[in-house]
Amino acid sequence: MSSDLVIVYHRQPYEEVVVDGKTEYRENKSPNGIVPTLKSFFGSVEKAAWVAWKEAKDTSNPGFDRVVEIEDSFGKYTVSRLPLTAEQVSSFYHITSKEAFWPILHGFKEKYNYDPVDWPTFKEVNWAFAEAAASEAAKGAAVWVHDYNLWLVPGYLRQMRPDLRISFYHHTPFPSADMFNVLPWRGEIIDSLLAADVVGFHIPRYAANFVSCVRSLRDVGNVPRKPVPSDLISEGSALSDRTMPTEIHLDTGHVVHLGVTPVGVDTDYIKGLAENEATDERATRFRSEIGEGKLLLSVGRTDYTKGGADQLLAFERLLERRADLRGQVRLLHVSVPANRAMTVYEPIQKELEEIAGRINGRFGSFTFQPVALISRAVPFEELVAWYQVADVAWITPLADGMNLVCKEYVAARKDGDGVLVLSEFAGAAVELGAAVLTNPFSSRAMDFAIDLAMDMPEPERRARMALLRSAVSKRDTRHWARDQLALLSPKDFAPEAA
Structure with missing residues (x-):
């Protein structure tokens, strides 16, 4: 049976x-994140499908079912799995997507590496994703494609279906045209995106750059053009x-609708965790350890885009410069490699x-270390407890499409206290003006922001946090998904349907 909704995601x-x-x-262990949000729409259609990749030694005989039927709390849906070799994954994802596209998207032209890119393999993989989506989709179905490593899928899909x-x-x-046009494949990418009915972005600036x-x-x-809502x-x-x-x-008469909806977090889930007795016990223990x-x-x-060293x-x-804080302030710096296989x-x-x-x-001293550098993923349940304990969340990427950590911190602060220091170059900054916004490229601005956060009186902290x-x-995860799908298919995916 063909599907009314097909989601294409790696x-x-x-x-x-x-x-x-x-x-x-x-x-997935945690219902917080993009994947559970997307799956939540499976219940609003009679039949749904998901297209992803799975690594295989031999793509002609992968050793696993290419199509599996899943039934879970989100309903029944089909998963079409594309067998890709380790070499294809490395070329398509680790090299082309991460070494060529990633630095350009974030404005780091000096990090751009064109030489190892195998463009034919990138096209081949995108074609395979498009074929799988085309074979799963019913006549007139909605197909929702996600992120830059699948840039060519809309164009291929339009040819096929x-x-x-x-x-x-x-x-x-x-990025802006001056940055994006560094890519020699810019014409193919733009033409593919223009084949879509809807192209969605986090914030107005990204849509304008497009x-x-x-x-x-x-x-x-x-x-x-239209005015940007005041809260953005x-x-x-x-x-x-x-x-x-x-x-x-x-x-040609084709119209491409531009949707602007910032991705959010699952505030209900985070609130539930924050109010959990086990979380309270963790937070109490963490605070006791900190003193x-x-x-x-x-x-x-x-990642170089995150500004960790700065x-x-x-x-x-x-x-x-502040002797009064020595022995009195700690920094818990969690920095997790996106992929340990990437040198x-x-x-x-x-x-x-x-x-x-x-x-x-x-x-530091024998009994006090001002910096704890954590290079492993922290379980989300534990992270929510740390959010509640942290006096300041310091989120200052040099460039970031959105940044959900800052939103998680805010959602977890059931006590209404805490200070968020946020880079003005994170997409979330257009929504979170009540944060202490700073320019991570300026030492003076960073120093001013952290001093302001450390010395902020409680009434101001609480007033800012209430706004945040x-x-x-x-704008939580459900708001984001409903807005995007409503642009594509107002009848099937109206807000009340989800």
Whole structure:
């Protein structure tokens, strides 16, 4: 039976576990995140499918079922699994996506590496994703494609199945034309995205950048704009815009709708964890271990876009200029490698370890270490307890499409206290103007922001946090998914249907 809704995403929508030699498909341990949000829409259609990849030694005989039927709390759905060799995964994902696309998307032209890119393999993998989606989709079905490593899927899908309604959501920043056009494949990418019915972005700036890229390559005439909602404008953010484009009209008569909806977090789930007795016990234990001093918390990936080294240097300067904080403030810096198989992250990890070691050597003692550098993933249940204990969440990426850690911190603060220091170059900054916004490229700005956070009186902390919690609750994961799908298929995926 063909599917009314097909979601195309590189990750499988479950965890595979082998028990007594038999493979079991279990729901993701945490219902917080993009995958459970997307699966929540399976219940609103009669038949749904998911397309992802799975590594195989031999793609012609992968040793696993290419199509499996899943039934879990989200309903019944089909998962079409593309067998890709380790070499294909490395070429398509680790090299082309991460070494060529990733730095350009985030504005790091100097990190761009064109030489190892195997463009034919990238096209081959995208074609395979499109074929799988086309074979699963019913006539006139909605197909929702996710993220830049599947840039070419909309174009291929349109060739195969002109009847489909196609939406593409961009989870990273979308750069300006001057940056994007460094990519030699820019024309193919833009033409593919213009084959979609909807192209979605986190914030108005990314949609505007997309239009500038389109206009640099294709004549699309006038692009209508509308005012940006006031709650998506933050005076302190470098990413705020006052108007945003709404649609692109092609000379073929095709209209591409531009959707702007920031991704949110599952506030209900986080609230439930925050109010859990086990979380309270963890938080009490963590606070007891820390003592009377203040805790700064930073959580992110080990990536040059996250500005981890700049943050550690700012913490070192804090201890240098403020003797009153020595022995009184700690930084818990969680920096997890996105993929330990990728050597590109090794120099970053080494630099973080060197700076943290130097700080502890200069300002630590036998009984007190000012920096705890964690290089492993922290279970989310434990992280929520740390959110409740941290006096300051210090989230200062150099570039970030959205950043959900800052929203998680806010959602977890059931006590209404705490301070969020946030980079103005994170997409979330346009929503969270009540945070202490800062420029991570400026040492003076970083120093001012962290001093302000450390010394902020309680009434101001609570007033800011109330505004932040209201903003995060308004645009949660369900709000994001409903808005995007409503653009694609208002009848089937209206807000009340979810």
